[in-house]
Amino acid sequence: MKHERRGQGLSLPMLLRRSLLHRRSRTLAELVSLTVSAAVATALLTLYASLDLKLHHQFRAFGANIVITSQNAGQPLPPDALAIALQAAGPDSRVVPFAYAIAQMQDGSSIVVAGTDLTGARATDSWWQVSHWPENNQATPVQVLTGVRAAKALGAERFSLTYNGKSVPLQTAGTVRTGDAEDSRIYLPLDAFESWTGVTPTTLEVQAAGSTRQIQAVLERLRLALPGSNVQAVHQLVEAEANVVSRTRSLMLSSLVLILLTVAICVLATLTASVLERRRDFAVMKALGATQRHVGLLFLLEAFVLAMVGLLCGYVLGCGIAYLIGEWNFHTAIFPVWRIAPQVALLNLLVAVLAAAIPLRILRHLEPATLLRGE
Amino acid sequence: MSVAATRPETIIELRDATREYRGHAGTVRALDSISLSVSRGEWLAIMGPSGSGKSTLVNLLGCLDRVDAGSVRIAGKDINTLSRKELDQFRAETVGFIFQQFHLIPYLSALENIMLAQYFHSMTDRKEAMAALERVGLGDRAGHLPSELSGGEQQRVCIARALINQPPVLLADEPTGNLDAANQQIVTGLLRSLNQLGHTILMVTHDPEMAQMADRIVELHHGRIVAEREASLAPHTS
Ligand SMILES: Nc1ncnc2c1ncn2[C@@H]1O[C@H](COP(=O)(O)OP(=O)(O)OP(=O)(O)O)[C@@H](O)[C@H]1O
């Protein structure tokens, strides 16, 4: 029978369910605004938490932040300088040696050749536009990376160069374009370079990771370890890095606050409307003997249920948004940061409480006498 | 009449009750020191032109509102001395409301609307609620939502809801104001049988014929009682 279907006992959960289902579109609107609030909080906090890491990672792409040279310009560094620098800089840093010499092409004109750790350079100078990095260090002829202007001057892939009367055959494995001096140079593996020219590195490029303070510490250690050398921070880069990170951080924090405020106002408007819409229902309940607590509880539980569902949906959505933002802006994935979940929950609760305050006030001041008066 | 022999117990007593509404355009004195007493089991009709204070009076008697001056005693209790919470409790136990607009909760079935009154009063009892619904002749509509019921049927559900907690006083503000003649007949019949069962009824009405069903008629004008008389056809003598 029909009344059997609806005739079960009366309980708070049942009243809640009926009320939520009865006003489907209103419920959905409330749910959407609470979901958005949770999603925004999640996405921004996830980004915020991952920001340091991602930005430092980005800055690595701009190359070295410390340069070590001999005290007399152009003179080679002590032979053990590379090993000492590697030790002092620590495992999170990269150290790439560079040695330079001027060799002669077959037509007699000069060209700068450089010996380096090609693997290290590839990691450090990731902004170089390279067609193909030489992979085999042991091959004959020696595989080299040729600047685009040098390649044009040479005209052929296989060629030989002469230094101090000693001639070696070389082969271009790929070209490099930076728009700078690198375009006119030829890079070959340091071992091959040293055994050909006998020239040792004059420059070590160090890429230290971490905050400004951490970089400063690496700098101090290197200065202590290599007292006879010139250890210098690439200052502009280090300061720019710190600046950008702190500015981006405060930008995100203030937009988080603004967006959450906006969302709180939306939720407030929705909840207020939902109380106003039903003030007669609540007034009837009061006339039937419902206490202030009954009515307040009914409304708060409704808001709480919606806030929890919104929180769950919003958290998932927010993690997705953070992931996509990371993908588009940093070309790296940003994964959910679990430790922000309590913060998101707290923020959402705060939004819900703020938004429920005014409707609750309205509920408390509901006058059944005025609302239920026969017209 | 036999009633005169033993002086009936007074259930409601108003003494110099005044109620004023303060609005933007000044103060309206809706009730102007009214004194009135109602005996247990009496059926009182309240009449008067629109704006004369009928609803204000009913709200005071229903503990939905408080007086600005004077006193209201219901079932021996001075309403002014009750806290808000005590008043809520007192209202649930003492007064049943029958509204002109029915005011059923739209997402609850007829039966559940009745059970809601039980819920806020003490505990729900499905059988009892069903019996109340049957008493108003709607036993077969228990599962219907208010939107699936006619105006007359909704008013009958409202009456069943007002009765479910056995309140000594029933308040009806224009109970038939929204009903056609046939439904008015049904509702009037229900009120009469309730009165015969011993319920005290305070009823606001514009309809003189309906007012004649009551024991006594009180006429309000500008917040004052201007006339008070026995109804010509006292139903309980027939
Ligand atoms: N909440 C209120 N605020 C201000 N004035 C009010 C309020 N409620 C009622 N009044 C005024 O008090 C007076 C009495 O109102 P009340 O509702 O008691 O009249 P009534 O006799 O029930 O009229 P009707 O037959 O039209 O229902 C009216 O002048 C009305 O305008």
Ligand SMILES: [Mg+2]
């Ligand atoms: Mg009225």
